[in-house]
Amino acid sequence: MIKKLTLMSCLVLFLFATDSTAQRKKKDKKGSTPVEMPEAKKPDLKKEPKPYKKVIDTTAISQKGLIEVHKVGDKYLFEIADTLIGKEIIAITRYSKTPAGGGIFGGEEVNRQVIKFEKGLNHNILVRSVTYIIMTPDEDKPITQAVRNSSSDPIIGNYDILAYKKSSNGKENTGYVIDMNTAFDADVQTFSLSPMNKQLLKIQAFQKDRSFIQSIKTFPINTEIRTVKTFATTPRQISITPTPRIGTDLPAGLDAGVVTFEFNTSLLLLPQKPMKKRAFDKRVGYFANKYDVFSEDSHKSDKEVFAVRWRLEPKNEEDALKLKNGELIEPKKPIVYYIDPATPEKWRGYIKQGIDDWQEAFEFAGWKNAIRGEYWPENDENMSLEDARFSVLRYFAADIQNAYGPNVHDPRTGEILESHIGWYHNIMSLLRDWYLIQTGAVDPKARNKKFDDQLMGELIRFVSSHEVGHTLGLRHNMGASFATPVEKLRDKDFQKANGHTSSIMDYARFNYVAQPEDGVTDLFPRIGDYDKWAIKWGYSYFQDANTEVDEKSILNDMTKEAYKNPRLWFGTETNPYDPRFQTEDLGDNAMKASEYGIKNLKRILPNLLEWSKESGEDYDELNGLYNSLTGQFRRYMGHVTKNVGGIYESPKTYDMEGDKYEVVPAIIQNEAVTFLNDQLFKTPKWLLDQNILSKIRPENGVEAIKSIQDGTLTSLLSGDRLVRLLETSSQNNANYSVDKLMSDLKKGIFSEVRSNAPIDIYRRNLQKLFVTKLAEAMSTEKSNFANFNGRRINLTETDIPSIARGQLNELKTQLKGAAAVATDRLTKFHLNDLVARIENAMKPK
Structure with a gap:
């Protein structure tokens, strides 16, 4: 036993002696026996790779x-x-x-x-x-x-x-x-x-x-x-x-x-040989990518902006020569979109046709068979719908009324690599409502709760083409519809040859201007003149252009020549003050187009009950259609309103004639306000069809009419619009002005004051709204701001409060005189109330 203890003691001493760095001594607070403290454990060495x-x-x-x-x-x-x-x-x-x-x-x-x-x-x-x-x-x-x-x-x-x-x-x-x-x-x-x-x-x-x-x-x-x-x-x-x-x-x-x-x-x-970038041009509507570029030869950083597009190249030099000589050739790699097998079979052919319709546009750029739709192959284990090698139109079981067309592109060059178009099932419901409300007056096939498969298929084909256009790199061209004169929208021969807009990338929807007596049957958007030109700009192959600079010069000459034709113009979707660039509008004059549209709405409204009925069903369908119709009416008011304080913005370069910015002529702005006075502020009682309202809601439409009028008045008298009117009238008295706008509105909204006629509830509501809006414009609160051209403008430091105060003073005098002679009890109460409101607004706080 003693011998074993001695050996163990020797072993312990040996271990401590041979690893003296593994411990250190520390005295306690009293300086007595040292305490042994172990050192932190060393990390394991990194594992070496194995064979x-x-x-x-x-x-x-x-x-x-x-x-x-x-x-x-x-x-x-x-x-x-x-x-x-x-x-x-x-x-x-x-x-x-x-x-x-x-x-x-x-x-x-x-x-x-x-x-x-x-x-x-x-x-x-x-x-x-x-x-x-x-x-x-x-x-x-x-x-x-x-x-x-x-x-x-x-x-x-x-x-x-x-x-x-x-x-x-x-x-x-x-x-x-x-x-x-x-x-x-x-x-x-x-x-x-x-x-x-x-x-x-x-x-x-x-x-x-x-x-x-x-x-x-x-x-x-x-x-x-x-x-x-x-x-x-x-x-x-x-x-x-x-x-x-x-x-x-x-x-x-x-x-x-x-x-x-x-x-x-x-x-x-990503492609090992990057595609040659094509410099972005604001005159042609392509999506773009950009980054800052620093060069030793430049005095500042530059922004390189380039268009997003597919790569189309000839298969060989022989084909390149044919292309140069004006012969159509097939590209080395065509653009192929597969159709999701989840898509209902009866719609697949129409979706495919919407894709194939773009072939004609690519022929303008020198390519044949450059784009096509294909059905997804069955039982191919080497293909997946999410695989980034394949572009697919995906069908979603969703109640969303929409579709969208994105793309995935090489951020270095803008080369589109693939696209997955999103298609929601309920887009068909939206298409049905649009088509019925916009064309029901002229197309008997639109007058049904459920469209036949052929009509719905053609509507699907139109949306397919539009979304594919986005995946080709094309933005919305909201100015395309402005290139068609309003009266040409009623010309059946012109419509057959050209359609109602020059671009399917516009939000022009369907021809709501054509009247029943016109005989127009071409009511759909289609790939038009602008689309063909835009594809030519984006996809032409310039064999002799060695650099991006050479290519940009060629494209600039092409674009200047194209801009001699208004049907080839691009109108951005982001401009807030150019009335030519709007969604859901048609023609070159919103007042004329909207007047025709309202005539058709008046024809459609009495039929909504018949066109939506189904035994055993409640009135939800009727309610939805009525809301769609009033929504269409609201759009017309918005189209017209944008002319007031409008400024045309035409893309220009140094080597083009004309100004980039032009004020919308005063005669057009005055026409817009006259239209609003006649069609909206003079109560549109035709909207109040009691045969319909009594089945879908408990009220009679008083507040609904006020809501539409309030929205338009708010827009007309918004700070940013009034600031634009101040700017545009400052150098030319002939231009439409803030004072003229307020005077014209006041004349229409208070017409009963001049004629001493009784004022009904709809007009009383409207007149209260107008006084409230002018009182707000007169406000000198420091928080009253508007934005224009990137500037935040304090409205209290402009002429707007002064003009609004002057208008209210004039109105107060007129109202007092009218109240003194008014015989209708509620009219007198109303006029006296307005006078009190104006006086209260003018009291200093």
């Missing part, structure tokens, strides 16, 4: 492609080729399946980022996210370093190299095997939901134990990762209305406390 065959053994199931994928056990290992290091890859994540009720649908885009693989310092591979904000053309100049110093790309992943793949001679590394499972079966933002989406959907913590990689497939230029991800949801707060709020609460989350999504992430290699 390739030890990691990718005989059990591995391998796929070759952009990224070689090996399934070993339950893990997917990525083999990154050395040639892929530093190459830019666009990662596009889409929903494959979504919880119901959130307003999101399988096939829609979730996230899009460019990434690249990079070698780390110690047997590791980094993944960076690449953002294009600033660039330099001078890669071999010192300024390149300054650009790099100001644009560091974030590291979104760091992965140990598990094994190196060696070249045949065993000297060079040709591939790096890494485990990226944690990038896809976890909640990495690049391949998952953004924080904003999570907030909107009330999503909280990621549930790792209920999330996994479903499959990975790899192809020559892309790798497709299908994942399932589960998230906890935010508990619903106690409410007296516990019904789920669609688009805010996910019903599955309310039931289970969690929601599960399926995602598809496409890793798509």
Whole structure:
């Protein structure tokens, strides 16, 4: 026993003596016996990569492609080729399946980022996210370093190299095997939901134990990762209305406390030879991309803005020569859109025709068979609807009345790589309402609760063409409809030859101007003159243009020539003060077009009951159609109103004649106010069809009429419009002015005051509204601001309060005189009340 203790004591002493750095001595507070304190544990050394065959053994199931994928056990290992290091890859994540009720649908885009693989310092591979904000053309100049110093790309992943793949001679590394499972079966933002989406959907913590990689497939230029991800949801707060709020609460989350999504992430290699950029031109309506450019030869940074479009190129030099000589050729790679197999069969042909209709436009650019629609092939395991190699029109089982046409493009050049058009089922309901309300007076086929398949199919074809136009890079051309004179909208021969607008990219909808006696049957939008010109601008191939500058010069000459024809003009969708650029309007004169439109509404309204009836059903359908009709009337008022204080903005360059900005002529502005006085402020009692109102609502329409009038008056007397009128009349007294506007409105709204006629409830409401609006305009509150041309303007420091005060003073005098002679009891009360309101508004606070 003693011998064993002695040996153990020796062993302990030996261990302490040979590891003297593993401990240190420390005295207690009294300076007595030292206390032994162990040193912090050293980290484990980084694991060294193993031999390739030890990691990718005989059990591995391998796929070759952009990224070689090996399934070993339950893990997917990525083999990154050395040639892929530093190459830019666009990662596009889409929903494959979504919880119901959130307003999101399988096939829609979730996230899009460019990434690249990079070698780390110690047997590791980094993944960076690449953002294009600033660039330099001078890669071999010192300024390149300054650009790099100001644009560091974030590291979104760091992965140990598990094994190196060696070249045949065993000297060079040709591939790096890494485990990226944690990038896809976890909640990495690049391949998952953004924080904003999570907030909107009330999503909280990621549930790792209920999330996994479903499959990975790899192809020559892309790798497709299908994942399932589960998230906890935010508990619903106690409410007296516990019904789920669609688009805010996910019903599955309310039931289970969690929601599960399926995602598809496409890793798509960006083109190794970038497409030549085409400089953006404001005179042609293309979507654009941009970044700041720093060059050693420039005195300031420049913004490089370039159009977003597909790459169309000849197959070979022989075809290029044919194209140059004016012969149509087929492109090396045509634009193909697949139709979702979930689309009802009876609509597929119409959607395909809407795509194929663009072939004629591409022929203007020299291409034949450049674009086509195709039906999705059945049972092809190498194709997926979310695969970024394929453009697809996705059909959503949703009650949303809409469709949309996005695209995914190379941020370096604007080259469109693919598109997934979104098509919601209830777009058909919207199309039915539009067509019935706008053309029911002239087209007997529109006078039904349910349209026949041929009519609905043609409506679907029109929407298909419009959305495909967006995916070709085309923006809305809201000025196209202005190129058609109003009377030509009633000309059946002109309509047959040209249609009612020069662009299907306008929001022109259907020909509501044509009257029953005109015999016009061409009522649909179609691909028009502007669309063909825009495709020619975006997709012509200039073999002899060696640089983007050369190409820009050629395009500028083409554009100047095209602008001699107003039907080829582009009108932006973002201009707030040019009355030529509006949604849902027709013709070159909103007053004339709207007058014709109202005539048709008066014909349609009495028939709504008959056209919507169905035995055993309530009046919801009638209510919806009536609301659509009054909504159409409101649009007409808005179209007219935009002329007041309007300023034409025509895209111009230095080498074009004429001014960019021109004031809408006073005669047109005066015509607009006269129209509003006649059609709206003189009570439109024709809207108050009691045979309809008595079946859909308890009131008689008093407040409904006031609401429409209030909206238009508010718009007419808004601060930004009044400021524009001050600006445009300051240099030319002949221009329409704030004082003239208020006087013209006052004359129409208070016509009974001059004639001493009784004032009914509708006009009493309107007159109170007008006095309130002028009192607000007279306000000297410091918070009374408006915006114009990017400036925030304090209205109290303009002439607007002065003019409004003068108008109210004049009106007060007139009202006092009218009240003195009024014989109708309510009219007298009303006039005296208005006088009191004006006097109260004028009292200093």
